[in-house]
Amino acid sequence: MNFKPKVLLVDDEPNILTAIEFLLEREGFVISKAYNGLEALEIADATIPDLIVLDVMMPGMDGFEVARHLRQNSKLDDTKIIFLTAKGAEQDRKNGYANGGEYYLIKPFDNDFFVSTIHEIMAYG
Amino acid sequence: MSNSLTPRLLLLSAIALLLFEYPLLSLADKNALLGELPLLYVYSFSVWLLLIVLTALLIRRKKDRIP
Amino acid sequence: MSLGVVLLCALLYVGILFATAWRVDALAKQGKSRLMRNPYVYSLSLAVYCTAWTYYGSVGRASASGLSFLAIYLGPAIIAPLWYFLLRKMIVISKNQRINSIADFISARYGKSGHLATLVTIIALFGVIPYISIQLKAVSFSIDVLTEHQYPYFKPDAPLLADATFWVMLAMAVFTMLFGARKLDPNERHEGLIAAVAFESLVKLIAFWVVGLFVIYGLYNGLGDLFTQAAANPETARLFSLSGAGVSPTSWTMYMLLSALAIMLLPRQFHVAVVENTHPRQVNTAMWLFPLYLLLINFLVLPIALAGKMILGSSAPSDTYVLTLPIHEHLHILSLIVFIGGFSAATSMVIVSSTAISIMVSNHLVLPMLIRLKLIGQETTPRGASTLLDVRRVSILGVLMLALLFLKSIGGSYDLVSVGLISFTAVAQFAPSALFGMYWRRGTRKGAIAGLWIGFLIWAYCLPAAAIAEAGFLSQSFITDGPWGISSLRPYHLFGMEGMDNISHAAFWSLLLNTGAFLIVSLYTQPSALELTQANIFVNIHRYVAGEEYDVVKRAAKISDLHRVMGRFLDPSHVSAIFSNFEKENKIKLDQQKNAEPELINYAETQLAGIIGASSARLAIGSVAKEENITLEEVMQVLEQTREVLRYSKALEQKSSELETTTRQLIAANEQLKALDRLKADFITTVTHELRTPVTSIKALSKILLDYRAELPEEKLQSYLNILVSESERISRLINQVLDIEKIESGTDEYLPTEPFSLDEIVRTTAGGMAQLFRERSIEFTSNIPEETLEVAGNRDRIVQVVVNLLSNALKFCDAREGRVSLSLQKAGSEAVLRVADNGKGIPPEQHVHIFDKFTQLNSKTEGKPQGTGLGLYITRKIVEHHGGSIKVMSAVGAGATFEVRLPIYPSNT
Known part of the structure; x- marks a missing residue:
């Protein structure tokens, strides 16, 4: 059976999503996209993705808050969350882990590193 | 743990368990002599020694990295 | 052989141990000892695993059931390769959290729970005391055998003071108190003790090989000859295989499992492998060297057992073959060497076990009680440091006394191996909570408590309780028919289970139900904030060791209070050292602060935990530090600071x-x-x-x-x-x-003095230039500019920028389908007023001030982020203000927005 992992990308910057979408689609992931937190929660609940790549600074609900809501949804217990954000301070990173993120990546990222990190997280958690 | 040593050591440990556990162990668990020594005695100590040597080789080849 | 000679030898040997430990301690104090960093010493210290049980008991076991004893050593050998990540992770976690016992480890993982620490300590006590007692028994019977039973008082029922076992125990207690509870060290390192233990490991191995070689080459013509002769006799030949010796595969498997767990979870193994470890890298060597040691010490067991059976048969107990073989040949020196080997095996186990157990007893049983009863840690009580050491020493003596009492009451009837295995089964109960705890974040305190209790109770019911019945303290029908005749509750056949030996049976049920309870209760309970924090540290320790700090639970306390509490446990110089260390590490000065940062409280707690254990430290610090729950909005630390300042100023208000x-x-x-x-x-x-x-x-x-x-x-x-x-x-x-x-x-921008210029002209030209853009997007653009000349002074280009900014803003935000933008300029008193209006969706009133700040953009949840940098209006405002003017916006949601700029007309006063 050909199992394709589902990934949900959340960012208010469509151009960044375009790039990530291309990279991950190439690796055989099934992609869905959301441009803000509320949309992300709806799509996550409906599709139960294996992995969510989450921006932090978004209008309305920020990424940390989105992650907290996601973590309260028991359907998503096996879903991994990666923060991908321009906020690189130590405190932000701590907040990321405190809010249920598995990994914290900082923008701008290196394409190859990004893809290999995603693979590693999908494999080992 | 993206360290290639970890899966190798896991495999080594699993093989050792397999060799020291029934049903495989029953192949050596006989009242027979190998030369002048009991078969099981020779079997267990040589497999054990092999396990030690392989562990040492694996760990020595690897430049230590702090986990 | 006379008793005097034997005791003299024992005394001499203990003297050598003292000298070794003393010398190494002295060197370590000067920072000169590199011994502790030596991975070979570390590996040898792990060999404290091989006790008198190994030394005497294995041969006894082998003469009854062949190679079955090997399971106890193959378990550790098979799991050793996994130490690379398992044991190393345990070490890194423990160093990071200043953990100093297995009880501490489990308690720290589940939110520093005092209940768990106490429970683990009690289980360890139940498991370890009988184990220590058989070491004492081994020493006393070896003396008995060596003196050829001339001294009838070496018996379990002899009066206490006349029993040499008592004096042996006392000597061990003194040694342990001296080197295991010598000073209070947050790292709980005992260089001298470890050096002595490593030395003892060498002694017992060498002694065992000496007697082994003597048997093989002195009594036989080599290994081949020995085995050939054994093969000739069906009674010995059956020991060549497990099936021949009647060993069941289930027992073999269970013993391997138990020993694989015990090698990391026995209090003394945890102590030497984790607490005394100086660098995780040492594990790399131990991964192969320690199994090699086990292999060597086991290699000659079967030959000695076979020789004993052939030469001595049942004329001597098989547990004593190692010793009785040389005595039988009248080789006094050799038998003394053997005795010293066995003595070293017993002493090293007793010393390390009682050190480890005393740390647990004092930190998790005695101290919490003393703190609760306010007998320690109060102003009026004596300082804690010396009390703490006293508690440790009394614990050591107490544990050893209990072991002796156990030996003299019921322990005497048990063989070495069974008691050891009962102990293994007890500590194996730590496995689910300790091992899952390192890899599974979801495990909760309640789950760990449930698992441990169930495992412990089943263990207690199936092994010690049944043993008590067997010893005649309970009716025999308890074992044969079960309590109240309920046969499914028979302690050796729980739920009707047949075909397992007692140990495997107890281990199977206790571990199964323990693990099950742990997993199920964990899944159905919620961890507290502190548990979550700790779980995260344990599971994701690699994120923290690279220098990242761990999340702190927010607590508040006065620095002076903190000082006082610590002072009750440590001497003042130590406390000052801890605080100044914190100052140095964080580059701050504490005497300028009154309230302790959460980081400082945690730091103090961790330092204290190194001495009195995590849960006791939490209790002590908790008496002055009030805990706040982790609020997820903690990013708002700024707010916190302001409140702090307010509180501070209020306090001062009252003063003067x-x-x-x-x-x-x-x-x-x-x-x-x-x-x-x-x-x-x-x-x-x-x-x-x-x-x-x-x-x-x-x-x-x-x-x-x-x-x-x-x-x-x-x-x-x-x-x-x-x-x-x-x-x-x-x-x-x-x-x-x-x-x-x-x-x-x-201020490097130029504003004044410059020639006045006409504003109306600038506005007209700029509007004209932009008109093309509006047309392209079919936006209706009207402008109303008066004919009269309105002059303003300042930077011409900047004013152009203001007009462009306002117009392009309007262009961006006006209605997407039927856009309308209007511009007007007029004179109002001494001011020129420029208005730009659009028909967009407007700006909510609460935003009217903020939109002129840096990076403020109007965000809406439905339409995403507008383009732009968020700097345009800020720059506009700044320019206008620098020209002595003002800017504001008039708008209501849905009704468009009008920006109004007022600039003073030149010359402004005339």
Whole structure:
């Protein structure tokens, strides 16, 4: 059976999503996209993705808050969350882990590193 | 743990368990002599020694990295 | 052999141990000892695993059931390769958390629970005391055998003071108290003790080989000869295989499992392997060297057992073959060597076990009680440091006394191996909570407590309780028919289980139900905030060891209180050292602060935990530090600080009214400085973020174009290139504006004095230039500019920028389908008033002030983020203000927005 992992990308910057979408689609992931937190929660609940790549600074609900809501949804217990954000301070990173993120990546990222990190997280958690 | 040593050591440990556990162990668990020594005695100590040597080789080849 | 000679030898040997330990301790104190960092010493110290049970008991076991004893050593050998990540992770966690016992480890993982620490300590006590007692028994019977039973008082029923076992125990207690509870060290390192233990490991191995070689080459013509002779006799030949010796596969498997767990979870193994470890790298060597040691010490067991059976048969107990064989040949020196080997095996186990157990007993049983009863840690009680050491020493003596009492009451009837295995089964109960705890974040305190209790109770029911019945303290029918005749509750056949030996049976049920309870209860209970924090540290320790700090639970306490509490347990110089260390590490001065930061409280607690254990430290610090729950909004630390300052100033208010004003001014000034600082930091953060966003797109997409150009369809190629262009423009726009701001704010921008210029003309030209843009987007643009000349003074180009900014803003935000923008300029008194109105969706009133701040953009949840950098209106405002004018917006949601700029007319006063 050909199992394709589902990934949900959340960012208010469509151009960044375009790039990530291309990279991950190439690796055989099934992609869905959301441009803000509320949309992300709806799509996550409906599709139960294996992995969510989450921006932090978004209008309305920020990424940390989105992650907290996601973590309260028991359907998503096996879903991994990666923060991908321009906020690189130590405190932000701590907040990321405190809010249920598995990994914290900082923008701008290196394409190859990004893809290999995603693979590693999908494999080992 | 993206360290290639970890899966190798896991495999080594699993093989050792397999060799020291029934049903495989029953192949050596006989009242027979190998030369002048009991078969099981020779079997267990040589497999054990092999396990030690392989562990040492694996760990020595690897430049230590702090986990 | 006379008793005097034997005791003299024992005494001499203990003397050598003392000398070794003393010397190493002295060297370590001067920082000269490299011994502890030596991985070979570390590996040898792990060999404290091989006790008198190994030394005497294995031969006894082998003479009854062949190679079955090997399971106890193959378990550790098979799991040793996994130490690379298992044991090393345990060590890294323990060093990070200052954990100093297995009880501490489990308690710290589940939110520093006092209940868990106590429970683990009690289980360990139940498991270890009988184990220690058989070591004492081994020493006493070896003396008995060596003196050829001339001294009838070496018997379990002899009076205490006449029993040499008592004096042996006392000597061991003194040694342990001296080297295992010598000083209070937060790292709980005992260099001398470990050196002695490593030395003892060498002694027992060498002694065992000496007697082994003597048997093989002195009594037989080599190994081949020995085995050939044994093969001739069916009674010995059956020991060549497990099936022949009647060993069941289930027992074999269970013993391997038990020993694989015990090698890490036995209190003494945890102590030497984790607590005394100086660098995780030492484990790499131990991974092969320790199994090699086990192999060597086991290699000659079977030959000795076979020889004993052939030569001595049942004329001597098989547990004593190692000793009785040389005595039988009248080789006194050799038998003394054997005795010393066995003595060393017993002493090393007793010393390390009682050290480890005493740390647990004092930290998790006695101290919490003393703190609760307010017998320690109070102003009026004596300082804790010396009390603590006393508690340790009494614990050591107490544990050894209990072991002796156990031996003299019921332990005497048990053989070495069974008691050892009962002990293994007890400590194996720690496995689910300890091992799952390192890899499974979801495990909760309640789950761990449930699992441990169930495992412990089943163990107690199936082994010790049944043993008590067997010893005649309970009716025999308890075992044969079960309590009240319920046969499914028979302690050796729980739920009717047949075909397992007692140990395997108890181990199976206790571990199964323990693990099950742990997993199920964990899944159905919620961890507390502190548990979550700890779980995260344990599971993801690799994120923290690279220098990252761990999350702290927010607590507040006065520094002076903290000082006082610590002073009750440690001497003052130690406390000062801890505080000044914290100052140095964090580059702050504590005497300027009154309230302790959560970081400081945690630091103090961790330091104290190194001495009195995590749960006791938590209790002690908890008496002065009030805990706040982790609020997820803690990012708002700024708020917290302000409140802190307010509280501070209020306190001062009461003290002196004169000081009040000054203080307030100072605080205000300070706050202002802080606010400025924050603004600047915010600005930089935001600019960086605003820059990073387009850079991210550009970097990722250009790399994609570079790498995968060939596989991209034409339309994607085109759209990616378009994104690259527009994101680059976004960056240059941002850079220009940041430069503008820099100029405006630093005052290097030129405003005055300049020639006055006519505002109406500028507005007219600019509006004309922009009209084309409006037409292109079919936006209706009207302008109303008076004929009269309105002159203003200042920087002409900047004023043009203001008009452009306002118009392009309107262009951006006016209604998407039927856009209308109007511009008007008129004179109102001494001011020129410029208005730009659009018919967009308007601006909510609460935003009217903020939109002129840096990086404020009107965000809406439905339409995403507008384009732009968020700097345009800020720059506009700054320019207008520098010209002595003002700017405001008039708008209501849904009714468009009108921006109004007022500039003074030149000359303003005339």
